[in-house]
Amino acid sequence: MSSGDRFDACQNRVDGERLSLNYIRYGADVTIDPGELSEFYLIQIPIAGTAQVRNGIRSVYSTRSVGVVLNPDRHTTMRWHEGCEQVLVQIEKSYMRDIAVRMTGVDVNSIRFSPGLDLNHESIASWAWRLRALFGAAEAGQAFQGSDLQQQSQLEEALVMSLLEVQPSTVSHFLGERRSGASPAILKRALSLINEQFGQDISLLDISAFAGTTPRNLQILFKRELGCTPMEKLRDVRLNFARHLLVSSGKHQSVADIAEKSGHRHAGRFSLAYKTCFGESPKETQRRRPFG
Structure with a gap:
């Protein structure tokens, strides 16, 4: 952030059982260096503006057409440009692994996603729509805070399952192998x-x-x-x-x-x-x- 910039930031967050929904806006260019996220995946979907994101050796220029999946075991640095607004979903690393094991039947040690999330791809656009619907349900009080545990668990499970199905990862080949x-x-x-x-x-x-x-x-x-x-x-x-x-x-x-x-x-x-x-x-x- 340059010395002449006015720092203007906004963050909203709602916690679920094993994941959380977030909204973040920065009104000036800002550099973020969280390092390795360690215990969670972070999926970022821009709704305005742009950002340059590096996760491990992969770099993604994030726009309204390109989101980002941050893997927890890779060093992350980000440059959010002025006016950048994003919705984010934070998913526990252990929960992601649990869902992957149950889906594949294989005791996978870890899951690593391709960082670039192509929001123009039909299946990924459908997943992003599901995420937006979840934000809408949370804002209407129909999910997350105050909702019953069974419904909340099903919503979170469906969101993580569909992400594993549509976004290329180190377990994608397992999901394809069990067709019968x-x-x-x-x-x-x-x-x-x-x-x-x-x-x-x-x-x-x-x-x-x-x-x-x-x-x-x-x-x-x-x-x-x-x-x-x-x-x-x-x-x-x-x-x-x-x-x-x-x-x-x-x-x-x-x-x-x-x-x-x-x-x-x-x-x-x-x-x-x-x-x-x-x-x-x-x-x-x-x-x-x-x-x-």
């Missing part, structure tokens, strides 16, 4: 877990690991064979079981108990999803007692 065509056995294993464990907190990663394939491949298989995603199938099984309990037990069980037994951890969202699916609220089903 349209194996009925994979579909059967996935459905067996959904049908038997729907009352538990299970995620797309849990289902794909049990089925023996990658989350992306499982989604493709479900779409082709069943016309829905694995998580949509899980949602339908949970809602159908809840309806079964509502019509069979009458008022002997509370709606909250039925929501819990059918795998729903948030009563308000359960009631909304149930009404969207069946055209009436859970309490209305209980009052009607359509089967006596």
